Amino acid sequence: MTIPELTDVHAAWLPPEAFRAIGSRRTLVLGDGALAGTVHAEVAAACARYGGTVRRTGDGPFDLVLALTTAGPLPPVAAAVMAEAGPIGEEGHVLARRDGVTVVLASAPAGLLYGLFHLVRLGEPAFEAARQAERHEPATRRRMLDHWDNIDVHPVMGQVERGYAGGSIFWRDGVLRDDLTRVRAYGRLLAACGINAIAINNVNVHATEARLLTDRLGEVAAIAAELRPYGIRVHLSVTFAAPIVLGGLPTADPLDEDVRRWWAATTARVYETIPDFGGYVVKADSEGQPGPFAYGRSHADGAGMLADALAPHGGVVHWRAFVYNHRQDWRDRSTDRARAAYDHFAPLDGRFGDNAILQVKYGPMDFQPREPVSPVIAAMPGTRLAVEFQVTQEYTGQQKHVCYLAPMWREVLGFGPWGPEGATVADVATEFVAVSNVGDDLYWTGHPLAQANLYAFGRLAWDPRLDPAAVLDEWIDLTFAPSPEPLRSTLHTMMDGSWRTYERYTAPLGVGFMVRPGHHYGPDVDGYEYTPWGTYHFADRDGVGVDRTRATGTGCTGQYPQPWSDVYESLEQCPDELLLFFHHVPYGHVLHSGSTVVQHIYDTHFAGAEEVADMRAHWDKLEGLVDPALHARVKELLDEQLRCAEEWRDQVNAYFFRKSGVPDARGRRIP
Numbered sequence: 001m002t003i004p005e006l007t008d009v010h011a012a013w014l015p016p017e018a019f020r021a022i023g024s025r026r027t028l029v030l031g032d033g034a035l036a037g038t039v040h041a042e043v044a045a046a047c048a049r050y051g052g053t054v055r056r057t058g059d060g061p062f063d064l065v066l067a068l069t070t071a072g073p074l075p076p077v078a079a080a081v082m083a084e085a086g087p088i089g090e091e092g093h094v095l096a097r098r099d100g101v102t103v104v105l106a107s108a109p110a111g112l113l114y115g116l117f118h119l120v121r122l123g124e125p126a127f128e129a130a131r132q133a134e135r136h137e138p139a140t141r142r143r144m145l146d147h148w149d150n151i152d153v154h155p156v157m158g159q160v161e162r163g164y165a166g167g168s169i170f171w172r173d174g175v176l177r178d179d180l181t182r183v184r185a186y187g188r189l190l191a192a193c194g195i196n197a198i199a200i201n202n203v204n205v206h207a208t209e210a211r212l213l214t215d216r217l218g219e220v221a222a223i224a225a226e227l228r229p230y231g232i233r234v235h236l237s238v239t240f241a242a243p244i245v246l247g248g249l250p251t252a253d254p255l256d257e258d259v260r261r262w263w264a265a266t267t268a269r270v271y272e273t274i275p276d277f278g279g280y281v282v283k284a285d286s287e288g289q290p291g292p293f294a295y296g297r298s299h300a301d302g303a304g305m306l307a308d309a310l311a312p313h314g315g316v317v318h319w320r321a322f323v324y325n326h327r328q329d330w331r332d333r334s335t336d337r338a339r340a341a342y343d344h345f346a347p348l349d350g351r352f353g354d355n356a357i358l359q360v361k362y363g364p365m366d367f368q369p370r371e372p373v374s375p376v377i378a379a380m381p382g383t384r385l386a387v388e389f390q391v392t393q394e395y396t397g398q399q400k401h402v403c404y405l406a407p408m409w410r411e412v413l414g415f416g417p418w419g420p421e422g423a424t425v426a427d428v429a430t431e432f433v434a435v436s437n438v439g440d441d442l443y444w445t446g447h448p449l450a451q452a453n454l455y456a457f458g459r460l461a462w463d464p465r466l467d468p469a470a471v472l473d474e475w476i477d478l479t480f481a482p483s484p485e486p487l488r489s490t491l492h493t494m495m496d497g498s499w500r501t502y503e504r505y506t507a508p509l510g511v512g513f514m515v516r517p518g519h520h521y522g523p524d525v526d527g528y529e530y531t532p533w534g535t536y537h538f539a540d541r542d543g544v545g546v547d548r549t550r551a552t553g554t555g556c557t558g559q560y561p562q563p564w565s566d567v568y569e570s571l572e573q574c575p576d577e578l579l580l581f582f583h584h585v586p587y588g589h590v591l592h593s594g595s596t597v598v599q600h601i602y603d604t605h606f607a608g609a610e611e612v613a614d615m616r617a618h619w620d621k622l623e624g625l626v627d628p629a630l631h632a633r634v635k636e637l638l639d640e641q642l643r644c645a646e647e648w649r650d651q652v653n654a655y656f657f658r659k660s661g662v663p664d665a666r667g668r669r670i671p
């Protein structure tokens with residue numbers, strides 16, 4: 001196998017330098033099969049560069065042994081580690097160092113691959129002090145990315161819906177790319193942060209892309225072939241109307257026998273072509289996509305039909321819970337979009353089969369920089385849940401702004417406790433999914449620093465307890481290896497708090513949106529206020545916020561388990577950062593912080609824009625320490641981030657000053 005080694009900026013968190021420690025050692029790779037072959041090829045490529053050696057049999061001396069426990073006979077040092085380690089899960093590995101040899105053991109090939117990348121992350125220290133056997137296992141079986149790529153260029157959305165990094169890495173000019181080297185390199189990057197599944201096309205399935213399921217299946221197979229050596233399975237977004245649009249049937253009713261037969265036969269053909277195919281992703285009855293409601297059927301019926309078609313082949317269906325009325329009347333104060341997913345899905349708990357996974361966005365609205373956790377996550381103990389995050393920065397600066405999202409995701413994953421067992425989101429989720437942020441851009445993600453979000457998502461999906469600040473340092477150390485000071489600490493300072501900075505200069509106190517309609521970039525406080533989309537802030541001359549209480553509002557607080565149901569209901573207990581998500585309050589309302597709502601708005605907006613100016617000043621100091629083209633790209637983007645943050649600051653502050661008539665207590669200029 002050839003390793004798609006990309007150099008410099010293309011290499012993201014796997015630059016050649018990251019392999020120096022391994023590549024300068026004497027290594028034994030023991031084990032058969034394709035993924036063990038990948039491990040061998042990776043080590044061989046590193047050795048070719050750094051002077052080490054790699055063998056697949058024979059006696060030592062070795063500095064590193066990477067072995068499958070089934071490969072036997074193991075060298076004595078590895079056998080000793082194995083005796084100590086006990087059983088190892090399918091994707092896990094055990095790492096130890098004794099008698100001057102570093103040993104990585106796995107019971108299955110994927111574990112060996114993840115063990116290799118663990119060594120890459122550790123670098124030189126993996127070959128220094130002795131180590132007791134440490135076991136590393138992923139928290140969940142599937143760690144998945146959803147691409148919103150189209151084959152064709154959509155007139156409004158472009159080729160990648162909500163994509164900010166150029167065109168698709170899979171398709172170009174309406175056909176599969178001839179050269180899929182970058183797809184292989186992408187798989188390599190993903191494996192190195194723990195991802196093992198991707199859905200390759202948009203959940204809004206248009207006519208051309210629908211055909212990936214049938215006559216264009218060969219393209220899916222070609223992509224799967226590139227990703228397979230890195231342990232990644234391919235999934236496909238399908239349209240619920242496929243039996244009609246592809247099969248020529250008069251209906252897509254999930255209880256209709258012909259429809260069920262069509263899905264069974266079509267799915268069987270998919271598995272004949274791609275035996276390790278992962279399964280389907282479905283957005284149904286959402287934002288205009290077809291679904292079971294048209295036939296008077298439930299979403300459990302719809303998901304069940306696809307789960308049944310996939311079950312004989314070991315596949316799964318990811319069924320999205322993002323179902324709400326996007327044509328609501330803004331005058332109707334009783335309809336609350338935040339309630340919709342719970343209202344639709346909680347009553348169906350227990351009705352999704354074992355291979356149906358309900359995919360729930362982390363918040364009840366839509367990927368805002370600050371939302372409470374979706375109440376669906378706590379409400380469906382009898383259902384397998386995937387929590388969906390958005391790595392692509394639709395609402396968080398569109399990869400023009402530095403916004404390191406892992407601290408937000410970590411808060412969501414650790415949210416709780418609720419119930420007698422004190423559960424958290426990470427405890428109840430079966431898996432984690434995120435919308436990808438890559439495209440054919442030179443740096444993969446448009447903003448070079450946005451690579452950190454992709455990396456961090458993979459790492460948190462592997463281990464939701466990781467500290468986002470430590471993950472950030474890992475990413476910096478790999479990407480900018482050997483990351484000398486002041487590069488390392490400056491990047492850390494710029495990025496670690498950047499999500500909170502973004503929150504400060506955009507919509508205040510959890511109220512959300514206030515973005516320009518359609519493309520969602522930049523401020524427009526009333527942009528969505530009188531629209532059918534269900535995303536309102538209800539500001540008037542006296543106050544702002546959405547009353548979602550049981551006492552006087554939409555009752556959304558009642559969807560939460562205790563203690564959160566009461567915490568959110570109570571004006572006194574509701575955390576400041578979510579105040580306007582749950583309550584409508586006067587501008588003079590005093591927050592826990594001691595500030596009034598309106599003064600908080602002014603203060604945070606001035607502070608947020610200032611923090612961006614600081615970020616830019618930090619970056620200027622790194623000139624000469626990073627690749628000049630990369631430096632220039634980030635510098636240009638920071639100029640835009642500052643321009644945009646000032647625009648947000650001035651629009652939001654002016655809006656609330658004009659509504660409330662309350663001057664800034666510190667007398668700063670509000671336009």
Ligand code: GCW
Pocket residue numbers: 148161162203204283322366367394
């Ligand atoms: O956030 C919204 C986006 C849509 C997207 C939708 C979804 C793919 O604005 O572009 O459609 O969410 O998650 O389905």
